Amino acid sequence: xxxxxxHLMPWTDYPEDFEEKYESAWVTFPNTFYDPIKGAExxxxxxDELEYADALGYDGICVNEHHQNAYGLMxxxxxxxxxxxxxxxxxxxxxxxxxxxxxANPLRVAEEIAMLDVVTRGRVISGFVRxxxxxxxxxxxxxxxxxxxxxxxxxxxxxxxxxxxxxxxxGKHYRYRYVNVWPRPYTKPHPPxxxxxxxxxxxxxxxxxxxYPYVSVFTPIENVKRLLDLYRTxxxxxxxxxxxxALLGYAPGLYVSDDEQRAQDEAAEHGRFFFSKAFxxxxxxxxxxGYVTENSLRGFLATRMGDTRSFGSVIAGxxxxxxxxxxxxxDFLGGFGYIIVGAGPGNATHEQTVTHMxxxxxxxxxxxxxxxxxxxxxRTRSSSTP
Amino acid sequence: xxxxxxxxxxxxxxxxRVFVAGEGEPLLFLHSAMGAGRWTxxxxxxxxxxxxxxxxxxxxxxxxxxxxxxxxxxxxxxxLDLLDGLGLHEPVRIAGVSFGGWIAAEFAAFHPExxxxxxxxxxxxxxxxxxxxxxxxxxxxxxxxxxxxxxxxKALAVIPQDLGPDTLVQLFHDQSAFARLAWNPYLHDPKxxxxxxxATVPTLIVWGKQDQxxxxxxxxxxxxxxxxxxxxxxxxxxxxxxxxxxxxxxxVVVEFLR
Numbered sequence: 001x002x003x004x005x006x007h008l009m010p011w012t013d014y015p016e017d018f019e020e021k022y023e024s025a026w027v028t029f030p031n032t033f034y035d036p037i038k039g040a041e042x043x044x045x046x047x048d049e050l051e052y053a054d055a056l057g058y059d060g061i062c063v064n065e066h067h068q069n070a071y072g073l074m075x076x077x078x079x080x081x082x083x084x085x086x087x088x089x090x091x092x093x094x095x096x097x098x099x100x101x102x103x104a105n106p107l108r109v110a111e112e113i114a115m116l117d118v119v120t121r122g123r124v125i126s127g128f129v130r131x132x133x134x135x136x137x138x139x140x141x142x143x144x145x146x147x148x149x150x151x152x153x154x155x156x157x158x159x160x161x162x163x164x165x166x167x168x169x170x171g172k173h174y175r176y177r178y179v180n181v182w183p184r185p186y187t188k189p190h191p192p193x194x195x196x197x198x199x200x201x202x203x204x205x206x207x208x209x210x211x212y213p214y215v216s217v218f219t220p221i222e223n224v225k226r227l228l229d230l231y232r233t234x235x236x237x238x239x240x241x242x243x244x245x246a247l248l249g250y251a252p253g254l255y256v257s258d259d260e261q262r263a264q265d266e267a268a269e270h271g272r273f274f275f276s277k278a279f280x281x282x283x284x285x286x287x288x289x290g291y292v293t294e295n296s297l298r299g300f301l302a303t304r305m306g307d308t309r310s311f312g313s314v315i316a317g318x319x320x321x322x323x324x325x326x327x328x329x330x331d332f333l334g335g336f337g338y339i340i341v342g343a344g345p346g347n348a349t350h351e352q353t354v355t356h357m358x359x360x361x362x363x364x365x366x367x368x369x370x371x372x373x374x375x376x377x378x379r380t381r382s383s384s385t386p
Numbered sequence: 387x388x389x390x391x392x393x394x395x396x397x398x399x400x401x402x403r404v405f406v407a408g409e410g411e412p413l414l415f416l417h418s419a420m421g422a423g424r425w426t427x428x429x430x431x432x433x434x435x436x437x438x439x440x441x442x443x444x445x446x447x448x449x450x451x452x453x454x455x456x457x458x459x460x461x462x463x464x465x466l467d468l469l470d471g472l473g474l475h476e477p478v479r480i481a482g483v484s485f486g487g488w489i490a491a492e493f494a495a496f497h498p499e500x501x502x503x504x505x506x507x508x509x510x511x512x513x514x515x516x517x518x519x520x521x522x523x524x525x526x527x528x529x530x531x532x533x534x535x536x537x538x539x540k541a542l543a544v545i546p547q548d549l550g551p552d553t554l555v556q557l558f559h560d561q562s563a564f565a566r567l568a569w570n571p572y573l574h575d576p577k578x579x580x581x582x583x584x585a586t587v588p589t590l591i592v593w594g595k596q597d598q599x600x601x602x603x604x605x606x607x608x609x610x611x612x613x614x615x616x617x618x619x620x621x622x623x624x625x626x627x628x629x630x631x632x633x634x635x636x637x638v639v640v641e642f643l644r
Binding site: 027282294302 | 554
């Protein structure tokens, strides 16, 4: 069982009249509300928190990519990963992920990840995502090509990492006479690829096909179970293998503090901030035309996409409470091999964040690791029994 | 009124739904982004004088969004195939509204020899830098409809009665085909202005005087770029005269097309 500490690098200060006056924290929220002096403080605070996660013994630290918004200030996750590369020692640096269709030239993703992988001597996890709907407005990329660009860029990057160059690549969206990436990756055959997703069946099938670790984000536990089961079903029935639990992750809303009531109250405050400010997104921004398949759209409509209830509840409390909930979730989900813990949405203070991440790694995680190890051992025993 | 007859026509290797009604000279009518399969009051009036063909654009209505549809040139080739599929080998009258007007203008620039007369109705396709267009992909229906209709009560004609999943998925389907060609460059083709001088066919530009989606200054821009065009403004009218002022619309269009 592995633990990953995830940072959004959120903007913290919204105008008083934000909720009445602005349609979203994304795409159109004026960047005049960004203060670079405050921004410098925040970047350093957040980088300190990510570095502290390495010192605490988290197995990985996670960064991600979002554009032109106050929700998360990492338009280039590879730059943040580069800052962490030589300041951290042990933790994997998980980039969750690069928005492939958002890169006009995906060979640059192959190059940048390879650089990071070589510098860190193989501590990089390369997540690939499509980005949320808003990015297609913010970078003006045609959302109707999103899925096919994603798959094509993925294939190109994997080939660029694994096949001797130079070779020619002829695709629908990308064409190169010379694919010949220097440096080649340190990790053989290539850095691990993860596919974090909001949970379309097509993405899960793709992940299961390639044996990529899968984690669904922003969804209630019943839906997480449905999606993990879908992965297991694809793996067994279509691709002929029994997925190792290490392939399946869990990313619930989590908040740990040393007092039960304070944990509940602060988590509720963070939730209000998240939904009323950072993740205030109208449906037109969230799902632009052609961004999802019609099949997925039906799924989203059925699960009330955009409704705050569709995100699932937050697990908040003292380490004891959180351990109990996570063990119940573990059993309900049929196990998972890694857990992703978030740093909070933008009104969590540095002190709250440090308490939360410390308690999780030092008190919750050891129990969860032990529980997982026991389950794995009994699984091995039962599967070896004739 | 004639109930339009629904047909399936093979355009090259791609099947599309075409509604047909009326007698007389053929008129190809190209629908707006929200108008697939909608036999508007204005179109109905045209069908009293012409044999009107109202096809779905590729990716609209029941047709899947084709892999080959990457740009306006593919759309132009599709309409060459469709005219052949309909047996319309002689120059034909073409009218188009909004997105359909844009397609009609492109078609006439590439193949003026296939067009007898051209009617552009509140057509997209051009961009005047100083006159921005609202982002139809960003706006909610509540924000968009007042820009499209001068008399908002006329919007009832386009608002679906039932907003269940089937309707929402169909709207998304049509919007996706529209976005395929209209997302970026947004609602225009930067190459079109230079090409329009080749659209030498007699052209009528029809424009709702109160169109706030594509304002009337765009009618003047089309007129400036086309060799042989004049403008008929329709008063008390927003973006789609075929819905909002069908009589006034049909009067000027029938007179021009006769």
